[in-house]
Amino acid sequence: MKISGTADLPLHGGHVPPWLMERMKSMASAIVKIIVEDYGERELLRRLGDPYWFQSLGCVLGFDWHSSGLTTVVTGALREVLSLEDHGIMAVGGKGGLSRKIPEKISELNLNDNVVRGLVKASRLTAKVDNAVLQDGYQIYHHIIIFTENGDWTVIQQGMNPELRYARRYHWIGEYVESFVVEPHSGIAGSRSEKLVLNMVSRESEEARKASVDLVSENPSKLIRLVNLALNKQETLMAWVEKDVGEKISFPKHLNMPKRIDWRAIRRAYDQRPRNYEELIDVKGLGPSTIRALALISALIYGVKIDWRDPLKFSFAVGGKDGVPYPVSRRTYDKAISFMRQVLEAAELEREEKKLALRRLLNLERRLYG
Template sequence: TLEEIEKACDSLNLHSSTVSRLKYASRMAAKVDNVVLQDGFKLYHHSFVLSEDGKWAVIQQGLNENARYARRYHWLSTKLSSFVEEPHNAIVSDIKKKFVLDMTAKESEEARNVCVDIAQEGSKRVKRLVAEVSREKEQATLNKWLGKERPAVLFMPRRINWRVMDDIYDIKPRNYEELVSIRGVGANIVRALALISEVIYEKPVSISDPVKYTYAHGGKDGVPYPVDRKTYDKSISILRQIVEEARIGNKEKLRALARLKRFSQAKVF
């Protein structure tokens, strides 16, 4: 929680500006993976790790209740250049979805810029654009672009919080990160603006799943496939060699080797 981040920062005597920056990183990582990347996985676990020099990492997990699969999102401050464009260090999943709405993709850059411009025009203008997108002619055009199978993430949401749209107009965000960081901006507003950008202004959004890594060894319960023991043992062997050659104390090295031994002896079938 944000309170726990504050306590950890107090114990490390971090400056108040660093505390604010770390709390912002925690909030934005959660919001991006729940709202800006709409992949059907709802976050239920969020871990925030910080160091005494202000570096941080986020590991959070989402669940797709219908498919009964989980997905893990990894963020690393030392690798981060933007919260809203290609921010993940890795995304771990058993499955790769055919369609998602990924406003963090590089391919969505022009659409993100258009979304900011649209939101600054006020809710009355946005309402007219939403109605235009919802017309049958425009829906047919979108179907033509996407093919016969139209992903649910690219349907215009039925409900949009117009009070929040008014807040956006008053705040006048300068960029997409400022837009999505506004309190109350949720998945429906992000999707509505994305659709307007795609259909009206012809600035395409990415619908490709940004999963960057999937499980290499299989699952001990046989899902998504049984553990490949040969690959599993080879990975442990590589890790053992890395530990043996690492420039660390003997005590730490022995502990690491002991943990690897437990993994190698584990029953994974």
């Protein structure tokens, strides 16, 4: 399942009232329980990895359909209600420090060592890709991984462009990731399509990925000469890109050839001899500037192709968090939660009633899709 969608995600201020957060968690728990019991843990991961369904879930929970806060609050609710004991699924991560503690949190669980290593790697590489390999002007500030004890996972993370005042959300489904560096996303939801993006995860950037690996196998002193040569060809780069995209463009500053490169990371890569691009980007200290420098040198000096295209659903169920577009009705929300609880109580007694409840949820989902 490869899905790309767009949805405005403006940065909204405001906080979720405690009473609303409790009701969000209550409804999220009810929805999670139905899906896991009737369709299994993997189906829940697939749904959360679908940006359309995730957006509709946020709407059902009462959040603003187009607010960047939907991502952080909905994943926060899921993090609190999901547990390996009750659902066979757990979520860890969040903003800033919470995301950096993911390896520690996963390691504390009673999981198979191979599962732990796989989950930690998935968290690390998904964050690296969306922050440094796909350079679209949005910096990741929120990262959460949702996983089973067998090692199945979904990652949802969000980046921010402070100048545009918009956010962009990235979805990954581990089940469908054949490579972390080749078309790995299940979907990307954002405010707009950018005219120029350094898209090193595109299939069309394959030769640039190979050339980048070859470059770090050279003595770093040679790479220094190539960097200086590339810096003198910035205008050539702009002309080449304009020809490639078929129109005159304003080249974004964040995509220029970097003047500063972490040469310690380059030396580390040279010593480690990565066999492929995935191993290359996993080298410690190899950040956006160095990855971009290697890509641009590959294009400017060796003439390989880079894909500059940007790889990029909704109704309102019961209102919105901060009055955009309209305030939450407590009575409406209470009725929705009460309905979900009644469904669950009946579903625990009769399987057919459980299926009917899920069909109602899916019908609501279709209305949200429009």
